[in-house]
Each structure stands twice: as structure tokens, then as C-alpha cells.
Amino acid sequence: MFKKFSPATDIATHTPLKQSVQRNLRADILAQWAIEPETLEAVWPKKEGLVLVKCREHIAIYTVGAEPLFFQHFDGPYYPTLRFLHKYPYILPQVQVDRGAIRFLLAGAHMMCPGLTSPGGRLPPAEAAIPAERMVAIHAEGKEHAVGVGLTKLSTEEMKAVNKGVGVETACYLGDDLWALATL
Amino acid sequence: MGKKRAQSPPRPAVAEGDGASTSQTVEPPKEPRPPQKVFYCEVCSFPLEYCEFGSSLTKCKEWLKEEHPDLYDKYYSEEALTTKIGTLSLEAQAKLDKEAAKKEAKADAKADAALKKKLASQVTIKRIERTKRKHVTAIHGLEAFSIDLKKAAKQLAGRFATGASVTKNAQGLDEIVVQGDVSDEIFDMLEKGDGVLKGVPIANVEIVEDKKKKAE
Numbered sequence: 001m002f003k004k005f006s007p008a009t010d011i012a013t014h015t016p017l018k019q020s021v022q023r024n025l026r027a028d029i030l031a032q033w034a035i036e037p038e039t040l041e042a043v044w045p046k047k048e049g050l051v052l053v054k055c056r057e058h059i060a061i062y063t064v065g066a067e068p069l070f071f072q073h074f075d076g077p078y079y080p081t082l083r084f085l086h087k088y089p090y091i092l093p094q095v096q097v098d099r100g101a102i103r104f105l106l107a108g109a110h111m112m113c114p115g116l117t118s119p120g121g122r123l124p125p126a127e128a129a130i131p132a133e134r135m136v137a138i139h140a141e142g143k144e145h146a147v148g149v150g151l152t153k154l155s156t157e158e159m160k161a162v163n164k165g166v167g168v169e170t171a172c173y174l175g176d177d178l179w180a181l182a183t184l
Numbered sequence: 185m186g187k188k189r190a191q192s193p194p195r196p197a198v199a200e201g202d203g204a205s206t207s208q209t210v211e212p213p214k215e216p217r218p219p220q221k222v223f224y225c226e227v228c229s230f231p232l233e234y235c236e237f238g239s240s241l242t243k244c245k246e247w248l249k250e251e252h253p254d255l256y257d258k259y260y261s262e263e264a265l266t267t268k269i270g271t272l273s274l275e276a277q278a279k280l281d282k283e284a285a286k287k288e289a290k291a292d293a294k295a296d297a298a299l300k301k302k303l304a305s306q307v308t309i310k311r312i313e314r315t316k317r318k319h320v321t322a323i324h325g326l327e328a329f330s331i332d333l334k335k336a337a338k339q340l341a342g343r344f345a346t347g348a349s350v351t352k353n354a355q356g357l358d359e360i361v362v363q364g365d366v367s368d369e370i371f372d373m374l375e376k377g378d379g380v381l382k383g384v385p386i387a388n389v390e391i392v393e394d395k396k397k398k399a400e
Contacts, residue, residue, distance in 0.1 A: 042216035086231065087219035100276060103283070106237050145222060145231045174230055175238070 001059065001073060001170075003108040005177035007184065012054045014184075017062075022050050025062070029070070029078050032135070033091040043084070044069060053184055066183040071172075077135050079149050079171045082179055085137055086145050092137040093130050095156070095168060096122035099141045105148055106175050111138060111168040113159045123156045130156045136168060148173035223255065232259055239291035241284060302328055307374070307384055309367045312394040319365040324353065326360065329384050333358055339379045344369070367391050 017025070026044075030037060044050065044064050053061040053068075061071040062078075070078045080091060097111055098120025105111060116123055120141035124130060132155045138148035150168040152159075159167045172178050222231055227247050228238035232255060235244035248256045305328040312320050327333055333350045337360045341348035346363040353359050362370070368391070373379075375386045 036217065038216040043219075086222040088217070089220060100280075102234075102237055103280065106234075143231075143233045145233065147234065174234055179229070 002172050002176040002178035005055070005181075007181060010056045011184075012056065013052075015052050015054070016049045017052050025050065025078075032077055033080070034093075035088065035091045039088065043087075061178075061184065063184050068178065068181065068184055071178070073171070077151070079135060082146065082149060082172055082174060083182070085149060089137065089146060092135055092149070093124065093128075094122075094137045094139050094146070095124070095130070095152075096120075096139040096141060102140045102143075102147060105138065105140070105170065105173055108170065108173060108176060110153075110166045110170050111148075111150060113154070113163045113165060113167040116167050117160055117163050123159060126157060132158070135171075138168060138170070138173075223252075226251075235259075236284065239287050241288060303385070303388075305329075305388065307389045309370050309389065309391045310394055311365055311367045311391070321362045321365060321367050321370060322353070322359050323362070323370060324357065324359040326381075326384070327358060329382075331380055331382070331384075333360055335380045336360060337362075339381070340366075340370070343373070343378075 026040065029035070030040065048064050051063045051066075053063055055061060058074045059071060060073075061068050063069060067083075068081045069084055070080045072078050080088075085092065095111075095116055097105065097115040098118045100120070101111060101115035104115075115121055122139075130136060130152055132152050134152050136150055136152055137146040138150050139145075140147045148170050149172050150170045153166050153169055154162065224230065225232050225235050225238075225244050225247070227244045228235055228240050230238050232244075232248065235241055235248075238244060245256070245260060248259070305325055307323065307325040307329075310322045310324065312322055314320055323336075326336060337348040337350050340360065340362050344362060344364060344366050346366070348360060348362040350358055351361050371389060371391060373381050374384050374389050377383070
């Protein structure tokens with residue numbers, strides 16, 4: 001999504017959001033992420049206005065004090081930015097890819113099932129399976145911090161069974177153009 | 185709404201007393217969880233453990249060794265190197281290393297080319313005649329020296345108390361147009377590196393005149 005993104009040409013508008021819209025957004029995010037209201041409040045205080053940055057191809061980035069916090073594609077889920085995820089790694093369920101896949105992930109590829117099911121990869125056990133179309137944090141073998149944020153295309157149980165094709169669609173990753181934008 | 189705002193103290197942890205806490209009245213307001221501290225590499229901006237996948241590993245290593253020797257040992261000591269290979273086979277690892285080296289060389293070459301281009305690019309200050317004795321000054325090529333054109337235009341407008349704007353010229357490239365003949369002053373500002381107009385080698389700046397020649 002952010003493989004090629006330059007603020008000069010791809011950003012359409014900056015608009016501060018209405019309080020009522022912000023309230024709804026806050027509720028949505030609390031429902032989508034495993035985050036306590038207090039913690040969210042600390043990074044996004046009520047007094048601090050949220051700014052919606054509209055970009056081409058229906059990408060909307062939300063910033064607080066010029067720092068991107070999360071983004072959305074069409075009406076999809078609200079993905080946290082990677083910097084945000086590094087600070088609060090527990091807000092999303094985690095999957096892990098093996099070491100061989102890191103290189104491809106950093107080039108913006110979607111994550112294929114074999115990379116997740118191989119010995120270096122890790123998927124949650126059957127009782128904690130993640131359904132399809134959910135946000136996940138992509139971690140990497142032997143690394144502490146997340147390397148990307150993605151959307152599962154199959155449920156984790158299906159990934160184990162099929163073991164072929166795209167398992168997690170990458171939304172943003174380490175070193176993409178959103179990562180390069182520390183502030184907007 | 186306004187009243188609430190005025191009342192709520194600046195600390196966010198306490199501020200949610202006026203709404204959110206109604207659902208969890210029994211417990212005292214919870215403290216927000218502190219964020220995890222992540223060390224980012226100052227060379228490639230990645231978390232330290234991912235430097236090896238960046239395009240400037242050698243530079244990252246040098247920087248880390250200098251600034252944080254303890255962390256350097258953690259990530260690049262012999263045992264760390266062997267454990268991180270993990271489940272990957274040796275051939276695959278060798279291939280990965282080779283590719284990393286290749287990537288690095290490529291990035292270096294790219295940076296070199298960009299620098300060369302930057303050093304070679306010209307800034308032109310053009311005096312354009314409008315009517316009779318009126319002129320505008322167009323400055324072209326500042327963006328090559330990573331100067332924010334909008335900010336520069338604002339600064340020039342303030343400095344000369346005239347209009348200054350960023351417009352596209354005939355070739356579709358951005359330039360700053362300042363009203364009035366201020367080419368010499370702008371040249372001086374570039375020489376001194378005033379405000380945002382920093383980092384332009386003065387040898388690359390030239391003043392040209394458009395249309396009828398006038399006596400200086």
C-alpha cells in the first residue's frame with residue numbers, strides 16, 4: 001500500500017475531524033485493537049484533535065500532532081502504523097514468518113503460507129486461531145519487534161491446511177514510504 | 185463540551201474522569217500502560233535488529249559500535265550471529281549475505297549518483313520584465329537542494345514585503361516567483377544561507393535576465 005508514496009503528490013487534503021466523528025473512531029478502534037482506553041488516551045488525548053490526511057487510492061491516514069497513528073484503506077480496519085505498533089506490540093494478534101521471508105517482506109511482498117508454517121514461522125495454536133480478514137502484526141524469526149502489519153487472507157487453521165499462496169496481505173512494512181514519514 | 189475541556193487537567197490519565205470512567209466506576213482510574221522503548225538505528229531508521237536487512241549495514245554497524253558498544257555486542261557478536269541463522273540452511277544464509285552485500289553496493293552507487301546530481305544542479309535567479317520598470321524574480325532549481333519551496337517563498341515574501349509564490353513554469357517545474365526586482369538580494373541570501381535557504385553552493389547560482397536588457 002505504501003510501497004510508493006510521496007507526500008507531495010499523493011496527499012490530497014489535511015482536515016481536522018469533528019468531535020463526533022472522533023468519538024466514533026475511538027470506539028471503533030477500541031473494538032478492533034486489544035488496547036485499554038487509558039493507553040489509547042495517552043497517545044491520543046481527547047483534547048488533541050485528530051487530523052485526517054486523505055491520500056490517493058482511498059487511503060486515509062490519521063495523525064495526532066503531525067505524527068501518523070493509524071491508517072485505513074476504503075472502509076477497512078484501522079491499521080496502526082508500525083512505529084505505533086512497536087510501542088504497544090500487544091494490541092494486535094501476532095504471526096511470525098521465518099528468516100527467509102524477511103527479505104521479501106521488506107521488499108513489500110505479501111506473506112505466503114509456507115513462510116508462516118515452516119519451523120521458523122509461528123501461527124497461533126488451534127484454540128486461538130485467527131479468522132480470515134483480521135489485522136495481524138507480522139513478526140520475524142529471531143526478532144523482537146514487528147516488521148509489518150497485515151491482513152489475514154485465510155484463517156490461520158486454513159493456512160496450516162492449505163499451505164500455499166498468500167496467507168497474510170501486507171499493509172505496511174519496515175522501510176516502506178509510510179515508515180519513512182515520521183511526521184506528516 | 186467547552187466547559188469540560190476547561191475543567192479537565194492536562195494529565196490524560198486523570199482527564200478521563202469526566203466520561204470514560206462511568207462504565208468502570210468501582211476501580212480507580214487506571215494508569216495508561218507505558219509504551220515500549222524501541223531503539224532505532226540512526227543510519228537506516230530501522231530497529232537495530234533489522235539493520236542487517238537494510239541497505240547500509242556496514243555504516244549501521246560502525247555507528248552502533250561507536251555509540252552503543254554494548255548493543256553492538258548483543259547484535260553482532262559471534263554467538264549472536266550463529267543463533268540468528270536459526271532454522272535457515274547454510275547455503276540459504278550465504279545467498280542472503282551475498283544479496284545483502286549486493287544491495288548495499290547498489291544503494292551506495294545510488295547515493296553517489298544523487299549527490300553528484302545535486303552538486304551539478306543549477307539554481308537560476310531570473311529577472312523577468314513585466315511592464316515598463318516593473319519586474320518579477322523567478323528562482324528555479326532550489327528543490328534539488330532539499331529546500332521546501334513553500335517555506336522559502338514565505339520567507340522571501342516576509343523579507344521583501346512583496347508577494348512570493350510557488351508556481352509551475354512552462355516546463356511544468358516548480359519555481360518561486362517573487363514580485364519586484366530582488367535578484368541581487370536573493371543571491372546574497374543564498375550566499376549567506378539565510379533561514380531555509382541553506383546548503384546551496386554559491387558557484388551553482390546564476391543570475392539571468394529575461395527580455396530587454398536594462399542598464400543596472
